[in-house]
Amino acid sequence: MNRTEEIKYWHTSSHILAHAVKRLFPEVKLGTGPAIEKGFYYDFYREKPFTPEDLKIIEQEMGRIIKSDFPIERIRKSKKESREILKDEIFKLEILEELQDGEITFYKQGDFIDLCEGPHLESTGQVKHYKLLSTASSYWRGDENRESMQRIYGISFPEKNELDAYLNFIEEAKERDHRVLGTKLDLFSIHPEFGSGLIYWHPKGAIIRKIIEDFWKEIHLQNGYELVYTPHIADIALWDKSGHTGFYKENMFAPIEMENKRFQLKPMNCPFHILIYNNRMRSYKELPIRWAELGTVYRYEKQGVLHGLLRVRGFTQDDAHIFCTEQQAEEEVIKILDLTCFFLRRFGFTDYKVCLSTRPAKYVGTPENWEKATNALKNALKTKGIEYETDPGEGVFYGPKIDIKVKDCLNREWQCSTIQVDFNIPERFDVKYTGPEGNFKVPILIHRAIFGSMERFIGILIEHYKGNFPFWLAPEQLRILPITDRHMSYAEQVKKLLEKEFRVQIDLRNEKISRKVRDAEAEKVPYMLILGNRELEKQEVSLRKHKEGMVGSFKVSDLVTMLKDTGQS
């Protein structure tokens, strides 16, 4: 189905759902029931939530309505007639009052009629395969001061295999939920009572983050970047100068008032890098300057949109700013694209969706500069042979940009990398360099992030890997499982040989080996080294691989060589 067909299909499904609910629970009042990105829902006003048993009965009733194959009819009514039809539906009446007379339409199927703009399928029988998925509570019109509604989510498809595939996908996605795995694997926690959207990294999550950050810094240094560190707050004067207090206020935390000063928690790192640049005069000979920072920024998001590591209020951008001449811009963008692909591939992301956003209606800078910058981005994409879509007019007001979404192993798209040209900041901060003739010139300023944020990227990785981190990222790479206490001192010896190169632990518990293996499997440790009498005698270890089982017996020195190769891959 294309999007138009999907909307019809799912919107009709939601009416069938409401029709079934009204037949079974006539006292329920109807809210609204749209098609959504994937599937549909309907909101009902009812004291009690619907139970899983209720959903089963509703599903059966939906089956009857589909089987009846009621024609779906569009009916135009006057406001007065509408009021009569909806007299028992207080929520529908509220919507009705906001509509203009003459534009009011209903959709009718059998004895069910609903205030609705459409579009819909032609009859209920056209919906073939469906499933109610879950319930949730929601506020009427999303307003927490209004009535609490009971929402039922569902999905439907013309073909059975489509429904099965989607249900599998949901099941798979549920098992990969980074919030569930994050707790189960002891990676991080959130403490809403002390501030929502703020991440506490536990040791196992922190070591993953450290490995990625070290790798990020190492590769950046190798690629001609320099590191900087900047504060998390600045006087509001800086944000007035950068313009953020004007155009970015709604995303910012409120200022901190101290004596006669106001300090602002940073939502971005850019103005700080500019202050370092402007700290002394720069010459064309120094360009390109590439400054990278793992800069933690704070943006105020509404409670309701926060979601684990993926949508938070404090996050660490893998940020960089590049100052270059106009002539260098295209080459710099090519280098950024190379670096981006290098990093994303390291995590198994090989499929991207790339989007170029061009000049919007409201913009700063000259049309000529926009065109030059947009061409630099385009030419770089062309040179690298990267396919992309263009979003005309969707650039930020300060410059054109390239956005890169990665596709994970469930084929879900995640926005990560971004490359943006900025005409606003250089102008506001009078950023310049001296050219070969001693004259002042304005450099091109490029912002870029590859992971986007450490929090979000690791959230994506948890789901992508299903918590089975590859060897180089696994918090605990090896676990030594001595079969009995008699093998403990050999276990200590083996650990000593391995711990310089790897993150290795011994399971010291007085448990059966089967239990030790089961727990190591559950904790997703990539390799288990089992030590018993035979291993002790032959001075070897038996290697077991997570999810794959026994690999064989090895001398420890051979194991080191073997695992070091694994670490590279």
Place this chain on the structure above:
Amino acid sequence: MNRTEEIKYWHTSSHILAHAVKRLFPEVKLGTGPAIEKGFYYDFYREKPFTPEDLKIIEQEMGRIIKSDFPIERIRKSKKESREILKDEIFKLEILEELQDGEITFYKQGDFIDLCEGPHLESTGQVKHYKLLSTASSYWRGDENRESMQRIYGISFPEKNELDAYLNFIEEAKERDHRVLGTKLDLFSIHPEFGSGLIYWHPKGAIIRKIIEDFWKEIHLQNGYELVYTPHIADIALWDKSGHTGFYKENMFAPIEMENKRFQLKPMNCPFHILIYNNRMRSYKELPIRWAELGTVYRYEKQGVLHGLLRVRGFTQDDAHIFCTEQQAEEEVIKILDLTCFFLRRFGFTDYKVCLSTRPAKYVGTPENWEKATNALKNALKTKGIEYETDPGEGVFYGPKIDIKVKDCLNREWQCSTIQVDFNIPERFDVKYTGPEGNFKVPILIHRAIFGSMERFIGILIEHYKGNFPFWLAPEQLRILPITDRHMSYAEQVKKLLEKEFRVQIDLRNEKISRKVRDAEAEKVPYMLILGNRELEKQEVSLRKHKEGMVGSFKVSDLVTMLKDTGQS
């Protein structure tokens, strides 16, 4: 001189200074003139600042007063008599009004008389060797709404060699000033117009910080610590619970008000680590737990006390919290002392002043627990054979502590490391673990920092090293100096061979080799590699060491081996 003698000596010197100023500039009004930690000052009210020429004349006049050897006389006066004596000294009159009748004393020498409590030397001739050092402006009584005063600083000693040594020390300290070197070597900047006390690390400073941080993390992981990361803000509820809003409020930034919530920028990391600990039940088998974080905290300091990297408003603590059983506490403190000495020695600090602070009058926890904890600290110091002083009653209210000051190469003491037991936090957060019998027990909580803060420690290092960072810390370890353009491609080859192991740059400028050497020396690059015809022909490089000159000619491969050894030392 002991401290009592110093105070007499310097206080008398300040009167001689004031006496001289009144002789030369009779219109000047007197403020106050105390002995300070090192030397003395006197504040005068005068429109114009004193010039360096004024200071010379004043010094000469002081010489005459000393030569006259006026006896110094203590005189008691009534308030009424005092008012008459001080009728032209408006600032002295202000002080006079705050004094009780009957306790008012003056000190008189020749025709100079000053409202003063003393003590003083017996005659002006007892001051032997003196020097006026500098001028500064200050506010009357430190109040920025009051009159602006002209302050003159001076120093004096009984022996000439003492004065010479002190003047040398000042000269040396001035040359080591981390604020001056920080700018000269392009390490960091501060931008007071956008917030005082906030540090911007430039690439060369940032790489030093990164090297130290990487080293710190590496060694901590090797020593049984785990890393965590925590947010920079939390709901004020957390700080109410920890007690910081009560006992630490004056050091904290004001809260950020958002909707119906208040967020607080963190002044400490402790409560965050506690939330991670309390995230699940802990068993005695897991203890000791050692969690380390380079946690950036923000504390509000008055503008006037801020000082470069040494006293700031935002700084990164090299923080750690250890949760252990009572039995483990002493062993843990020993391990911390070992780790501390290991780290400090790595930076050339081998001389420490160690202080143990015991239970103050106001405290939390039981006297028995204080005694146990204090004994654990004492025994650990004893076991390590570390000499220490005891500061009775100087512990923080929440527990006893060990403070370690390092002595730098000018013999100046710098407070860096601290080891503190905390009885407050475990009680407030109900921190516990299950013991071997399944019963709940309260762990011992130890806070500790080794460097104190990254900002302060690097500030100390800059002064300690005078900017001549040792090879392993130098931002640029090697600079290749091609003698002419003809040696450029050889320079590139050499760079390729070296850059995997070292931070190396080529001086690409079209300058004479003497200029290139001079600039590399000024920028304190540890090694210069000079490449000319002879080097190209023999495929060698000529090695020059910073401040020491030519070392000899080497094959690049031999150089790598040699410099790698240097990197370890």
